[in-house]
Amino acid sequence: xxxxKQLTIFSFFGPPGAGKGTLAERCRKELGFETLSTxxxxxxxxxLNTELGKKVAAQMKEGTLVADEYIIAMVKGYLLEKTDFSxxxxxxxxxxxxxxxxxxxxxxxxxxxxxxxxxxxxxxxxDDIIKRLSNRLVCLDKDCQAIYSRISLPPQRxxxxxxxxxxxxxxxxxxxxxxRERLAIYPTYExxxxxxxxxxxxxxxxxxxxxxxAVKVFELFETLLKHSFSQPDxx
Ligand code: AMP
Numbered sequence: 001x002x003x004x005k006q007l008t009i010f011s012f013f014g015p016p017g018a019g020k021g022t023l024a025e026r027c028r029k030e031l032g033f034e035t036l037s038t039x040x041x042x043x044x045x046x047x048l049n050t051e052l053g054k055k056v057a058a059q060m061k062e063g064t065l066v067a068d069e070y071i072i073a074m075v076k077g078y079l080l081e082k083t084d085f086s087x088x089x090x091x092x093x094x095x096x097x098x099x100x101x102x103x104x105x106x107x108x109x110x111x112x113x114x115x116x117x118x119x120x121x122x123x124x125x126x127d128d129i130i131k132r133l134s135n136r137l138v139c140l141d142k143d144c145q146a147i148y149s150r151i152s153l154p155p156q157r158x159x160x161x162x163x164x165x166x167x168x169x170x171x172x173x174x175x176x177x178x179x180r181e182r183l184a185i186y187p188t189y190e191x192x193x194x195x196x197x198x199x200x201x202x203x204x205x206x207x208x209x210x211x212x213x214a215v216k217v218f219e220l221f222e223t224l225l226k227h228s229f230s231q232p233d234x235x
Pocket of ligand 1: 042094095097
């Protein structure tokens, strides 16, 4: 029988270190949203040394983007396995290129998934990013990958994850030279993605991060949920 699935998806995109993962986690805990981070998925494949992990490891280490086809395959696999469509999903760090956005829309169309699609762009100055990333700590457990900050969100016990008691450490791509590479490539992809969204009349909401705390960013996002997100759907 013909079945149409209706899903609400938020895409969080913005430079590395803008706080996408932290906001996504808060939305999961406080609003019951589901989250999918393509960065977490890639890291998990690398840690497990899967075939995909072997293919993407070098790109991740250098701070460049993983090939669109691999990323799309991961997201497609996740969406097609879904049976519960009641909770909104946050895609953290996806789509990141215009081609990913294009392929994503095609996957949805081919699988009878209709969509409320909300794009949230995180806006933050580069100087703040460098400060944030060099102070970021992550849980080294592949299934947890919780995010902390030495400055604004320290763990209760130094070096230990509050959630799962595993060790915390620095992501290898948070080394300063890799951060610079990640920031250098970001504007081109961002521009292409924004041009694509513009071409399909997809609205993009902006979260201005600056030096705001995670709590303030969450409040700002809740305000967006109440106001601009109540506009008619385009996608
Ligand atoms: P993130 O955790 O979002 O900062 O992503 C870490 C790394 O994973 C990126 O620098 C890329 O190498 C890879 N990655 C994650 N998401 C994507 C994506 N949507 N497209 C391409 N590469 C990605």
